[in-house]
Amino acid sequence: MKAKEFFSFPNPVNDYAARTVATGVVLMSLLALALDSPWLLIPLSYGFLARVATGPRLSPLGQLAMKVIGPRLSKEPKLMPGPPKRFAQGVGLAFAATASILTLTSGWSVGRWVLVPLIAAAVLEAAFGICLGCISFAQLMRLGIIPETVCEACNDISLRRV
Numbered sequence: 001m002k003a004k005e006f007f008s009f010p011n012p013v014n015d016y017a018a019r020t021v022a023t024g025v026v027l028m029s030l031l032a033l034a035l036d037s038p039w040l041l042i043p044l045s046y047g048f049l050a051r052v053a054t055g056p057r058l059s060p061l062g063q064l065a066m067k068v069i070g071p072r073l074s075k076e077p078k079l080m081p082g083p084p085k086r087f088a089q090g091v092g093l094a095f096a097a098t099a100s101i102l103t104l105t106s107g108w109s110v111g112r113w114v115l116v117p118l119i120a121a122a123v124l125e126a127a128f129g130i131c132l133g134c135i136s137f138a139q140l141m142r143l144g145i146i147p148e149t150v151c152e153a154c155n156d157i158s159l160r161r162v
Contacts, residue, residue: 011082088133
């Protein structure tokens, strides 16, 4: 397998699998807060990094969502464009990494608060299918910051299979 293939992100993405990953992020983050366990930031951050870099390939949560849970939720996948989902994973990585850095430099009492907006965004995705990263991606495309060529399906709804 070539490096370009290895470091790729699926396009399209099964929305059921994406929402399952978001559920896992919510559970892991809430567990870290409830158990007062900052070490859970390590697998949380790794998961986001793995999904940004390779999609679900190196992410245990991504593999579970894509191969086990997602297909059981619906036999027919609900396909969504991949680039906005990758962007959303990058935003999640920024939050998880910030929480990790703040925990290392200022303590868990500071770093834990960065999980609150991450949990809120993940709950919106998991429960309602509202992807704040995807909404931001679309706005950045409208502003011309992200070129339209990055996601043709984002511009043409007829390319999506629902």
